[in-house]
Amino acid sequence: MQPSPSFSAPAWLRRSLVLLVLAASAVAAHAADLTVSAAASLTNAFKELGPLYEAANPGAKVFFNFGASGALLQQIVKGGAPVDVFVSADEETMDQAQQRGVVQAAQRRDVVSNTLVVIVPASARNVPKAVGDLAQASYQRIAIGLPASVPVGRYTKGVLEAAGLWSAVEPKTIGANTVRQALDYVARAEVDAGFVYATDAALMPDKVKVALTVPTPTPVRYPAAPIAASANAQLAAKFVEFLQSAPAQAVLAKHGFGKP
Amino acid sequence: MEGAWIALALTLKVAGWATVLNLVFGIAVGFAIARARFPGRDVLDAVLTLPMVMPPTVLGYYLLVLLGSHGLLGAWLIEQFGIRLIFTWQGAVIAAMVVAFPLVFKAARAAFETIDSQLEDAARTLGMHEIAIFFRVTLPLAWRGILAGLLLSFARALGEFGATLMVAGSIPGRTQTMSIAVYEAVQAGQDDAANFLVAVTSIVCVAVLLAAGRLVPGRVAARGG
Amino acid sequence: MIWDVELHRGLVHDGTRFDLAIRFASEAERLVLHGPSGAGKTQTLKMIAGIARPDSGRVAVAGRTLYDSAARAFLSAQERRLGYVFQDYALFPHLTVRQNIAFGLRRGWLNPARSFTDPAVGRWIGAFHLDAVAGHYPHQLSGGQRQRTALARALVNGPHALLLDEPFAALDKALAKRLRAELKELQEQLRVPLLLITHDDDDLRDLAHDVVHLHGGRVVAAAAVAEAT
Numbered sequence: 001m002q003p004s005p006s007f008s009a010p011a012w013l014r015r016s017l018v019l020l021v022l023a024a025s026a027v028a029a030h031a032a033d034l035t036v037s038a039a040a041s042l043t044n045a046f047k048e049l050g051p052l053y054e055a056a057n058p059g060a061k062v063f064f065n066f067g068a069s070g071a072l073l074q075q076i077v078k079g080g081a082p083v084d085v086f087v088s089a090d091e092e093t094m095d096q097a098q099q100r101g102v103v104q105a106a107q108r109r110d111v112v113s114n115t116l117v118v119i120v121p122a123s124a125r126n127v128p129k130a131v132g133d134l135a136q137a138s139y140q141r142i143a144i145g146l147p148a149s150v151p152v153g154r155y156t157k158g159v160l161e162a163a164g165l166w167s168a169v170e171p172k173t174i175g176a177n178t179v180r181q182a183l184d185y186v187a188r189a190e191v192d193a194g195f196v197y198a199t200d201a202a203l204m205p206d207k208v209k210v211a212l213t214v215p216t217p218t219p220v221r222y223p224a225a226p227i228a229a230s231a232n233a234q235l236a237a238k239f240v241e242f243l244q245s246a247p248a249q250a251v252l253a254k255h256g257f258g259k260p
Numbered sequence: 261m262e263g264a265w266i267a268l269a270l271t272l273k274v275a276g277w278a279t280v281l282n283l284v285f286g287i288a289v290g291f292a293i294a295r296a297r298f299p300g301r302d303v304l305d306a307v308l309t310l311p312m313v314m315p316p317t318v319l320g321y322y323l324l325v326l327l328g329s330h331g332l333l334g335a336w337l338i339e340q341f342g343i344r345l346i347f348t349w350q351g352a353v354i355a356a357m358v359v360a361f362p363l364v365f366k367a368a369r370a371a372f373e374t375i376d377s378q379l380e381d382a383a384r385t386l387g388m389h390e391i392a393i394f395f396r397v398t399l400p401l402a403w404r405g406i407l408a409g410l411l412l413s414f415a416r417a418l419g420e421f422g423a424t425l426m427v428a429g430s431i432p433g434r435t436q437t438m439s440i441a442v443y444e445a446v447q448a449g450q451d452d453a454a455n456f457l458v459a460v461t462s463i464v465c466v467a468v469l470l471a472a473g474r475l476v477p478g479r480v481a482a483r484g485g
Numbered sequence: 486m487i488w489d490v491e492l493h494r495g496l497v498h499d500g501t502r503f504d505l506a507i508r509f510a511s512e513a514e515r516l517v518l519h520g521p522s523g524a525g526k527t528q529t530l531k532m533i534a535g536i537a538r539p540d541s542g543r544v545a546v547a548g549r550t551l552y553d554s555a556a557r558a559f560l561s562a563q564e565r566r567l568g569y570v571f572q573d574y575a576l577f578p579h580l581t582v583r584q585n586i587a588f589g590l591r592r593g594w595l596n597p598a599r600s601f602t603d604p605a606v607g608r609w610i611g612a613f614h615l616d617a618v619a620g621h622y623p624h625q626l627s628g629g630q631r632q633r634t635a636l637a638r639a640l641v642n643g644p645h646a647l648l649l650d651e652p653f654a655a656l657d658k659a660l661a662k663r664l665r666a667e668l669k670e671l672q673e674q675l676r677v678p679l680l681l682i683t684h685d686d687d688d689l690r691d692l693a694h695d696v697v698h699l700h701g702g703r704v705v706a707a708a709a710v711a712e713a714t
Contacts, residue, residue: 071447078446096449141347146430148448174347174429177447185429189329190346378575381536384562385569386589387642395594400579 032060034235035082037072039089039151039222040178041114041197045255046087052251053242060235068178069093070149076102076227084236087111087224087243089179089197090151094223103225104237110260111243112252114220115198116155118212121189127211131159134193135168143185143194146175152182155216156195162217183208199256221260264456266433267441268464274349274424274437275417278356282364282413287406290368291394305369312362320426323355327427345427352428352435356420360413367409371402411472415465486510487646487678492532492542496525496702505529505702507542513695515672518682520699526682527572529699530648533680534569535562547645547678568639568677572650574631576623582634583619586610589642609637629660636668646678653688665691 038046043066050062065072065081069088075081077100086103088094097103118134120127126138134142145153153175160166176182179196186194187207194208197220201210224243226236242248249259293305311319327334327345337343345351375398383393421439428435430444438461445454494505505525518526531537533544533551541554546567551560576585580596587597587606599620610619613633618626626634632652639647652668653661669692672679681692689696698705 068447070449074447074449077449146444146448148450149444174431175444177430177444188324376575378571378573379577381531381562382569382571382575382577383588384536385534385565385567386638387563387566387592388589389563389592392592392594396588396596397577400596 032057032232032235034060034062034084034232034239035065036062036085036087036239037065037067037076037081037083038085038087039069039072040066040180041089041152041200042066042087042112042222043180044203045199045252045257048251048255049243049248052247053239056242056247057235057238062239068145068150070146070151071177073097074149080229082231083227084230084232085224085226085239087222088151089114089220089222090154090218091221091223092154093151094225097225102228104228104233105225107237107240108223108225109240109244110221111224111240112222112249112257112260114222114257116152116159116195116214116216116220117198117201117210118193118214119183119186119196119201119208120193120211121186121191122207122209123189124192124209126192127209128193129212131163131212131214132165134172135165139192140172141174141191142169142172143176143182143191144173145179145182145195146177150176150178152179152195152197155218155220158217159195159214202256222257263432264438264441264453264460267436267438267457268460270349270433270435271418271437271439271461274352274356274435275414275420277353278360278417278420279364279410279414281353281357282361282417283410286361286364286409286413287368287399290365290406291372291398293365294369294372308365309362311358311360316359316420316422317426319359320355320423323358323423323427327351327354347429347431347435349428349435352420352424352437355423355427356417359420359423360416363413363416364406364409367412368402368406371405371409372398374405375401408472411468415468415472418461418465418468486545487512487514487547488516488680489543489545490529490533492529492539492544494528494532494537494539496528499523503702505539507699507702507704509697509704511695511697513693514676515669515679515681515692515694517689517693517696518680518699519684519689519693519696521684524699525702526684526699527650530569530650530680530682534567534648535560535565536569549645566642566645568642568644568647570632570635570639570647570649570652572652572654574623574635576631576634576638578623581620581622582615582626582630583610585623585634586637586641588638605641609641613637628656629664632656632664640675640677644677646680647672649679649681651683651685652681653685654683662687662691668692 046064050064053062054060065083069090070093072086073093073096076083076086086097094108098105118128118131128134144156147153147157157166160169174185174191176185179200182194183196183200183204185191187204201208224240226233226240230236289308293301325331329335329338329344329346334345337345345354379397380393383397388396419439424437425440430436430440438457442454442457445457488511490507490509492505492507496503496505505528507529518529520526528537532539535551542552543554544552550558551565552558577588580588581599583601583606584597584599586609587601587603590603591597610616615630615633618630623631653665656664665688681688683689
């Protein structure tokens with residue numbers, strides 16, 4: 001008589017379980033998985049690009065991680081996040097990435113551009129006609145991205161500093177962790193005005209209205225680059241190329257982005 | 261580091277006020293629920309305990325919707341009193357208060373329920389009116405249990421992040437509490453600031469928990485109470 | 486008539502429905518409510534004291550009407566000026582003997598201080614030989630000392646009558662006998678009406694001027710009690 005374990009399964013069950021585990025692990029550890037960390041403003045456009053890329057590359061799966069570019073960089077640098085591609089909303093963040101040696105500098109490319117706008121709540125009575133209006137008392141709360149970690153905040157600070165308005169406006173700013181949060185503050189009318197990208201403003205036409213388009217001292221350009229430590233170097237480089245391709249650019253243009 | 265001390269002072273102020281308010285409401289509600297007998301009492305207890313188990317961001321969202329300038333309560337407050345709660349330290353106090361409330365309320369209810377009702381009856385036969393009984397018999401016998409809950413609630417309020425961020429935002433000097441300051445320092449790659457904030461916050465939390473532990477009933481030599 | 490009591494109350498006792506229908510009147514200064522446990526004695530005493538609410542009835546003690554459902558009259562426990570000694574004494578555990586006894590003398594939100602002195606309190610402490618333990622807490626006292634403290638506390642306000650719930654049940658026979666004699670002497674001195682609950686025959690024999698027998702929530706004749714037991 002064999003010593004029986006507390007659970008003794010019939011042979012057919014054991015074989016099925018082994019097959020099941022193998023199949024599951026095959027799905028879980030798919031070699032052609034790509035993780036892309038991209039700036040928050042790219043959320044809607046990239047969600048559309050994902051299936052497009054997968055269709056053009058059968059067997060590949062793309063996972064997106066959206067957030068403020070500065071925060072995404074910290075995840076890569078500090079956390080060693082298993083990311084394959086990084087797309088940031090300004091050159092400065094990508095420069096920092098390059099300095100830290102975490103990206104393949106040779107394959108860095110600008111993929112889109114954007115414009116900075118000032119928005120107000122749809123129900124707002126005060127609409128600024130020029131950036132200088134924001135220094136007035138009627139604007140008590142102005143949402144901007146946190147300049148330390150959010151590109152849109154840096155562009156905003158650049159604009160305000162160039163116009164000599166930063167010291168007047170800065171005490172009134174409400175810092176947002178991502179550009180989408182700044183958009184949300186305006187949409188909820190918790191602030192009197194906010195600085196976001198034109199592409200973000202276009203998402204909520206019923207809740208916010210664009211008051212001004214603001215030219216920036218530094219052009220708003222989004223660079224993309226494969227991560228140096230990526231396990232899928234080739235696939236990552238292909239994705240960056242894909243972003244520059246005609247079909248991808250068409251989708252991005254549809255969402256309001258400009259040519260790089 | 262300068263900003264860190266401001267964040268610490270603000271955190272203590274917000275957590276302090278939230279705890280004081282919870283002291284009053286937690287005791288009042290805990291007492292009411294402990295003494296009342298009505299159907300649905302347990303349902304009410306569960307609802308009041310919800311903030312403790314609900315994800316803070318969910319709670320923060322509810323508060324934002326309720327207290328925002330278009331919210332049911334928020335719009336009324338702005339109209340009647342010109343009070344705006346979003347992006348203010350008072351809003352942060354409310355967020356911290358709601359999140360930590362169940363800790364005081366449950367401790368108070370349990371403490372009141374362990375009191376022998378005969379003691380209160382005895383006080384009645386001796387001519388004491390209800391309020392006097394509460395302050396002279398009920399509360400003195402319940403205070404240790406309540407205080408333990410209060411300290412836990414203070415510790416919870418200190419660490420509040422999700423709901424606070426939603427309701428009060430992150431405004432240095434006004435609503436940027438320690439936990440939010442850590443979050444942003446990490447996002448911005450400001451390691452020194454982050455390390456310092458984390459160290460200070462940890463020390464404060466450990467100190468509070470140690471104090472709470474000493475007040476657990478039974479640990480201190482009983483005075484028959 | 487010192488005691489004039491009529492009480493009706495529907496109760497649930499150990500899961501079963503139990504209707505209390507009590508009616509008794511007595512001129513006795515020392516009245517004993519006697520009966521087995523579960524007869525409704527404690528409930529009756531609580532309703533007389535005002536700490537339990539009857540469905541209907543009438544209670545008059547020492548010439549004062551404390552409750553009359555027909556006339557919609559109800560004095561709260563606080564207003565009834567009756568001393569009550571609980572079965573397990575219900576001493577305030579966070580107060581000393583002196584503070585417990587003095588409790589009824591202070592009406593505000595603050596308890597009497599540990600150093601509180603008052604001639605009445607001092608008199609009772611002396612009368613009950615509690616001087617040595619006046620600064621002690623209830624958990625440090627013997628059973629007899631607790632009983633005396635509870636009694637002193639109930640008496641310090643000068644109540645119109647005294648209600649006692651099995652005051653000697655927790656004490657050993659010898660101590661009970663001694664304290665019973667002390668209570669009898671005290672009552673004869675103060676002439677304060679006394680209503681005492683017990684299931685103990687010694688209490689009955691030594692103290693009672695008159696007895697009311699309770700059984701199953703009702704007053705029964707002595708003969709019926711003898712039959713039932």
